[in-house]
Amino acid sequence: MGTKLAIVYFSGYGHTKKLAEAIAEGITSVENTELKTYKIDVDGKIPETWLDELTDADAIIYGSPTYMGSVAWQFKKFADASGAVWGKQAWKNKIAGGFTVSGSTNGDKHSTMSYLTTLAMQHGQIWVGLGLLSSNKKKHGPKDINWTGGYAGLLAIAPSDASPEEAPRIGDMETAILYGTRLAEITNRLK
Numbered sequence: 001m002g003t004k005l006a007i008v009y010f011s012g013y014g015h016t017k018k019l020a021e022a023i024a025e026g027i028t029s030v031e032n033t034e035l036k037t038y039k040i041d042v043d044g045k046i047p048e049t050w051l052d053e054l055t056d057a058d059a060i061i062y063g064s065p066t067y068m069g070s071v072a073w074q075f076k077k078f079a080d081a082s083g084a085v086w087g088k089q090a091w092k093n094k095i096a097g098g099f100t101v102s103g104s105t106n107g108d109k110h111s112t113m114s115y116l117t118t119l120a121m122q123h124g125q126i127w128v129g130l131g132l133l134s135s136n137k138k139k140h141g142p143k144d145i146n147w148t149g150g151y152a153g154l155l156a157i158a159p160s161d162a163s164p165e166e167a168p169r170i171g172d173m174e175t176a177i178l179y180g181t182r183l184a185e186i187t188n189r190l191k
Contacts, residue, residue, distance in 0.1 A: 003058050003191050005058065005095075005183065006053070007063065011063075018168060019172070023179055025180060026182075038050055038053075042074065046078055051082065051090075059095035060125070061180075062096065063098065064112060066100045066109045070112055092124030092125070096116075097154075098112075098117065100116070103157070113150070128186050129153060132145060134149035
């Protein structure tokens, strides 16, 4: 039986969805893994079955764009709904990770990552960070892996006037694939 991973995310303009797909590519590149993706709709509604299905996963990866320094309200609605499984500690000891994107280099993405980490900690999950050094030399730019310098999870940039076809850029996409691979490998190791 394979290791089961789940990605649950909201995407307002398509940039977060693009990152979720790249993380999924990394996850599915690892043998013995199964993946299910859950996209929160524009009204923040989730089917009742989601919480039970997520309870069946070995890892849950959370994703939201950073809006006004935190997660999108649609993601927050999902997080609040997860209180139904919180009291049972149904997600305890599951692997967790997270990703976000905003229009600027900083954009207070760290606040969103802090929110996602706190959500996972309240559920008793085991958080997995990015595990990659940042590309922080003068020669580095958006084409390089972990150019944004995230460590808690995946931080990506999509300029406010960029379509999902234009951004996140190649460095963020490659970082997302590597993060997905890391999450799958660690989940396999700890299962």
